[in-house]
Amino acid sequence: MSEALNEQALARYRNDFLKEVEERVEEGEWVKMCMQCGVCAGSCPFGPHWQHSPQKIFMMIRAGKREEVLTSDSMWMCTSCYNCVVRCPRQLPITQIIHGLATYAHRLGLAPRDQPTRHFSRLFWKNCTRAGRVNELKLTLGLYFKDGLVSGIKKAWALRNIGLGMLLAKRLNPFELIRGHECSDKAGIQKMLKKAHELENRRRGFQE
Amino acid sequence: MADMKTAAYICRGCGIGERVDAAQMAKIAEKEGKMNLVRSHEFLCSASGVQMIRDDIEKESVTHAVIAACSRRAKTEAFHFPAIALSRASIREGVIWSQPDTPEARETTQEMADDLVRMACAEVKKMKVPAGNPDVGRNKRILVVGGGVSGMTAAVEAAKAGYEVVLVEKEARLGGWAAKLWKRVPYREPYRDPADTGIDKLAAQVQSDKRIKVHLNSTIARTGGAPGRFTVEVATESGAVAAEEVGAIIQASGFTLYDATRLTEFGYGRSPNIVDQAGLEKLAREAAAKGEPIRRPSDGGEVKTVAFVQCAGQRDATGRHLPYCSGFCCNTSIKQALYFKDANPAVDTVVIYTDLRTPGNGEDFYRSAQAKGVVFTKGKVLSVEPTDKTLTVRFQDLILNEDTAIENVDLVVLATGQVPNSGVNIDLPPEEQEKLEVKPVSILNLAYRQGKDLPQLKWGFADSHFICFPYETRRTGIYAAGPVRRPMDIAQAIEDATGAALKAIQAVENAELGRAAHPRSGDLSFPIVRLEGCTQCKRCTVECPFGAIDEDEKRYPVFNESRCRRCGTCMGACPVRVISFENYSVDTVGSQIKAVDVPDEFSEKPRILVLACENDAYPALDMAGMRRLTYSPFVRVIPVRCLGSVNTIWITDALNSGYDGVMLMGCRHGEDYQCHFVKGSELASYRMGNIDDTLKQLALETERVATYEVAITDIERVPQLINDYAAKIKEIGLSPLKGFG
Numbered sequence A: 001m002s003e004a005l006n007e008q009a010l011a012r013y014r015n016d017f018l019k020e021v022e023e024r025v026e027e028g029e030w031v032k033m034c035m036q037c038g039v040c041a042g043s044c045p046f047g048p049h050w051q052h053s054p055q056k057i058f059m060m061i062r063a064g065k066r067e068e069v070l071t072s073d074s075m076w077m078c079t080s081c082y083n084c085v086v087r088c089p090r091q092l093p094i095t096q097i098i099h100g101l102a103t104y105a106h107r108l109g110l111a112p113r114d115q116p117t118r119h120f121s122r123l124f125w126k127n128c129t130r131a132g133r134v135n136e137l138k139l140t141l142g143l144y145f146k147d148g149l150v151s152g153i154k155k156a157w158a159l160r161n162i163g164l165g166m167l168l169a170k171r172l173n174p175f176e177l178i179r180g181h182e183c184s185d186k187a188g189i190q191k192m193l194k195k196a197h198e199l200e201n202r203r204r205g206f207q208e
Numbered sequence B: 001m002a003d004m005k006t007a008a009y010i011c012r013g014c015g016i017g018e019r020v021d022a023a024q025m026a027k028i029a030e031k032e033g034k035m036n037l038v039r040s041h042e043f044l045c046s047a048s049g050v051q052m053i054r055d056d057i058e059k060e061s062v063t064h065a066v067i068a069a070c071s072r073r074a075k076t077e078a079f080h081f082p083a084i085a086l087s088r089a090s091i092r093e094g095v096i097w098s099q100p101d102t103p104e105a106r107e108t109t110q111e112m113a114d115d116l117v118r119m120a121c122a123e124v125k126k127m128k129v130p131a132g133n134p135d136v137g138r139n140k141r142i143l144v145v146g147g148g149v150s151g152m153t154a155a156v157e158a159a160k161a162g163y164e165v166v167l168v169e170k171e172a173r174l175g176g177w178a179a180k181l182w183k184r185v186p187y188r189e190p191y192r193d194p195a196d197t198g199i200d201k202l203a204a205q206v207q208s209d210k211r212i213k214v215h216l217n218s219t220i221a222r223t224g225g226a227p228g229r230f231t232v233e234v235a236t237e238s239g240a241v242a243a244e245e246v247g248a249i250i251q252a253s254g255f256t257l258y259d260a261t262r263l264t265e266f267g268y269g270r271s272p273n274i275v276d277q278a279g280l281e282k283l284a285r286e287a288a289a290k291g292e293p294i295r296r297p298s299d300g301g302e303v304k305t306v307a308f309v310q311c312a313g314q315r316d317a318t319g320r321h322l323p324y325c326s327g328f329c330c331n332t333s334i335k336q337a338l339y340f341k342d343a344n345p346a347v348d349t350v351v352i353y354t355d356l357r358t359p360g361n362g363e364d365f366y367r368s369a370q371a372k373g374v375v376f377t378k379g380k381v382l383s384v385e386p387t388d389k390t391l392t393v394r395f396q397d398l399i400l401n402e403d404t405a406i407e408n409v410d411l412v413v414l415a416t417g418q419v420p421n422s423g424v425n426i427d428l429p430p431e432e433q434e435k436l437e438v439k440p441v442s443i444l445n446l447a448y449r450q451g452k453d454l455p456q457l458k459w460g461f462a463d464s465h466f467i468c469f470p471y472e473t474r475r476t477g478i479y480a481a482g483p484v485r486r487p488m489d490i491a492q493a494i495e496d497a498t499g500a501a502l503k504a505i506q507a508v509e510n511a512e513l514g515r516a517a518h519p520r521s522g523d524l525s526f527p528i529v530r531l532e533g534c535t536q537c538k539r540c541t542v543e544c545p546f547g548a549i550d551e552d553e554k555r556y557p558v559f560n561e562s563r564c565r566r567c568g569t570c571m572g573a574c575p576v577r578v579i580s581f582e583n584y585s586v587d588t589v590g591s592q593i594k595a596v597d598v599p600d601e602f603s604e605k606p607r608i609l610v611l612a613c614e615n616d617a618y619p620a621l622d623m624a625g626m627r628r629l630t631y632s633p634f635v636r637v638i639p640v641r642c643l644g645s646v647n648t649i650w651i652t653d654a655l656n657s658g659y660d661g662v663m664l665m666g667c668r669h670g671e672d673y674q675c676h677f678v679k680g681s682e683l684a685s686y687r688m689g690n691i692d693d694t695l696k697q698l699a700l701e702t703e704r705v706a707t708y709e710v711a712i713t714d715i716e717r718v719p720q721l722i723n724d725y726a727a728k729i730k731e732i733g734l735s736p737l738k739g740f741g
Helices: A002-010 A016-024 A028-033 A039-043 A054-062 A066-071 A083-087 A094-108 A116-131 A136-147 A149-158 A160-168 A186-204 B022-031 B047-059 B091-096 B106-125 B149-160 B176-180 B199-208 B277-290 B329-343 B362-371 B430-435 B490-513 B539-543 B569-573 B586-595 B617-626 B648-656 B680-689 B691-697 B717-732
Strands: B006-011 B037-041 B064-069 B085-090 B142-145 B165-168 B212-215 B218-224 B230-236 B241-246 B248-251 B255-257 B274-276 B305-309 B348-353 B375-386 B391-397 B402-409 B411-414 B418-420 B456-458 B478-480 B549-551 B557-559 B608-613 B635-640 B661-666 B705-709
Touching: A016 A028, A016 A054, A016 A066, A016 A094, A028 A054, A028 A094, A028 B362, A039 A054, A039 A083, A054 A066, A054 A094, A054 B375, A066 A094, A083 A094, A094 A116, A116 A136, A116 A186, A136 A149, A149 A160, B006 B022, B006 B047, B006 B106, B022 B037, B022 B064, B022 B106, B037 B047, B047 B064, B064 B091, B064 B106, B085 B091, B085 B106, B091 B106, B091 B617, B106 B586, B106 B635, B142 B149, B142 B241, B142 B490, B149 B165, B149 B176, B149 B199, B149 B212, B149 B248, B149 B490, B165 B218, B165 B230, B176 B199, B176 B277, B199 B212, B230 B248, B248 B490, B274 B277, B277 B329, B277 B411, B305 B329, B305 B375, B305 B391, B305 B402, B329 B348, B329 B362, B362 B375, B391 B411, B478 B490, B539 B549, B539 B569, B569 B680, B586 B635, B586 B648, B608 B617, B608 B648, B608 B717, B617 B635, B617 B717, B648 B661, B648 B691, B661 B680, B661 B717, B680 B691, B680 B705
Parallel strands: B006 B037, B006 B064, B064 B085, B142 B165, B142 B248, B165 B212, B248 B478, B274 B411, B305 B348, B305 B411, B348 B375, B608 B635, B608 B661, B661 B705
Antiparallel strands: B218 B230, B230 B241, B255 B418, B375 B391, B391 B402, B549 B557
16 A cells, blocks of 8 residues: 555656546546635635645645545545535535545545544444434444543533433433334345445445 | 807706806806807707707807806707807806705805806807818728738728728738647637637638738838828838838737746756747647647657646746736647647646636636646746656645645646737837847837837837727827737737727728817817917927827927827927917916906905816716715816816916916826826826926915826715815915906
8 A cells, every 4th residue: 555655646746646536436526627716615614623625635636645635634524514515616516525535535444543523424324224223322322432431421421411301302212222213124224235335336446 | 250159058957047046147148258149048958949059050140159058068969069169168067966055055156157157158259160180181091010810800800891901911921820829729619629720711811802902021111191191111021112001000010929048947948848838839730740649849759747837937026027917828728738638638737827817718618628637736836847858847836835846747838928019119218228138120110209119008018098998009090909909819819900990990081081089089179280489399299198299300390180189288288388279279278267256365265276187087077966966166167178288377377366276187197097198197297296386486385286186986086075175275275366367
């Protein structure tokens, strides 16, 4: 991997990484159409908290900065508010591209390991694909106890009143801890997801 | 004049009758204005009102009339009496609409109206009906200088309109720059791919047109005369000279590409692989002729990576290179990148720009290039360094904010700008001309007192107002088209040439009728000089913004009326006041100034003279009236053709007769001038700079004369200026010269 990256570093401002993104990232073919106006960067409510704005990410892709792009935590900061998509004068599906890049980095194993959004995404995916429905209690607890037992208990204690309120309003069912509601055809869902995964791999040229 | 019969018509319509005493105005016209005939009408611009005036002209042989109604800019069709001298007193806009409708204001409002009637009566008696310029030229051929896209288009358009054309081209073939291009930027839907230049077709059209006579290998050795009667000597390379008579001239002398050898930082000349845009066009043409892809010039190697350096030697703030954007080069680089991408999508093409500017429909073309995979990088190129066989382009990436480089670049294209072929800079003093490295060659060789070529405005481009009056130059009947006027691409040059052709046609048609060209188009008056009073001071010949006045061997001014735009700058300049127009003279304005009733020093009623440019300041005042914006009742406004026509005698006369202040309102001058006569307001402000001495001699405060730049849009500012000035006059007190005049 590192050898390949060095090769990429030499090929600055050539189209190699751009072509890779076009082929393997969802909506990646739009990256070349960015005109670097910076409206997306200015529209993003999380703007100041990103290391690289969408504008910069797109420019880095064109500049062939493969490693920097794929290891960046910026794509994981997107909250899908779609402000940038609405405002982009070139009508780029920026949110989709950003998520596509995140997914791609994740699949290559280059995405930042301890990024909280990435952690949550993995939990969520595992949780919802298991039974075809999200088990909210388990998902929440999984998040609480991400950093260990003590920190999990502290977080749960801090939010106890909200939890109690939800319990009383029947928005939280403690029995879900044992077994949550599941969809009727669990196996069907999983089969469907597997097929989709296969299709995507074939289209994007991933080796499974 | 023995057979002068004067008449005054007072309108009572539009509320004039209710706000002011029309009967009193009529009395003033009769008793003070000495009008032979005075009539009042309740609705003067109505059919019956206009008929009344017409009847008087016919049956009573009225020759001079005063209309005291609305502004001279309103109801021009109803009050159109070309056979008589006419003066209009602006009672509506200038009095009742600009004064408050209150009982307290009634007295001063009436005084204003009375004065305007006095002024109009005084003016009209000094006016004559313009007879038209007797020295007309009737030649309607049009000379086009330059056989590029602009010149050929102008020739074809003029020919299509039925005019004969003489086209002079210094090269051996027609086509100019466009003939050197492989393709041109697309000019019609879908603006996706480079298009054929079409230049051969245009050249063939020019050569086959019977109305167009082409001189190749030729330059202009001498241009003399005036619109309608220019005589031009066309010199061929062999030395033969042909004389051509033409009515108007279109200068389409084009541009030269900025000299890339001056761009040492980009290594031009150090490697054959660094070319300018013209160099790449040549490579593309040569490659296309062989049916091969473009190869690396140094060794014929395969081109894998091409970098385009935008703004090379342009938009330069250091003063070493061109300070301006040439506007065509971004589109050209996009086009050239597509030469490579369309032939082989595997070639990497990078355009390094600071701001991508794609005029016209270039945005679509830009998008098309992006879709085809041309990479656009916002950056500033620091250097281009030749390596073994290739090049390294170092630049600052302005988005990622870092210094970086592209290595192994096979070809670098520098986007250099356009330098106009505008000939000699006639405003440069001779000693500065001597210092120039490259001696410019005159394009027109004008036999004019003020110099051989068209005056330049900025950066060497021929003077023409980009927005308001494109193609117009400061040499009447000579129009600039194409990149000699401002940097532009082919599509814009075609539009420009068409416009300039129409201007040239207007010029020959006006010249035949002895009428003025823009901006006083149709004006039949022309400057008349009383040579026996002339002191040969040369001010008029030097100051005429249009180079209309030459000098004879005895150094008397020779007026070329057809070159004149009727601004009156010569009249303003003349210290002995021997220059006048039939309907506009030192007397017509001077008599108005003297006609105003100046109250004595105990009245607390100052009088402020406003000399307002009729192009901008006067309309702004009219519009202020339409919006009922009120201003001081103590001003008396006289429209002038241009502030340049203001003779300082008017100012001294006004101050001597007890006026408390003089406001001069003209257009903005300087680099972004708005003066319709280009230099008029500038000259006026220069002259007023010298009036301080006069004021001191009269023991008057220098504030008594103030000059303002007023635009037509200053509708709210103008009343404010007047009120502020009136307050100032109140502060410094009334003039001590009252009662002596």
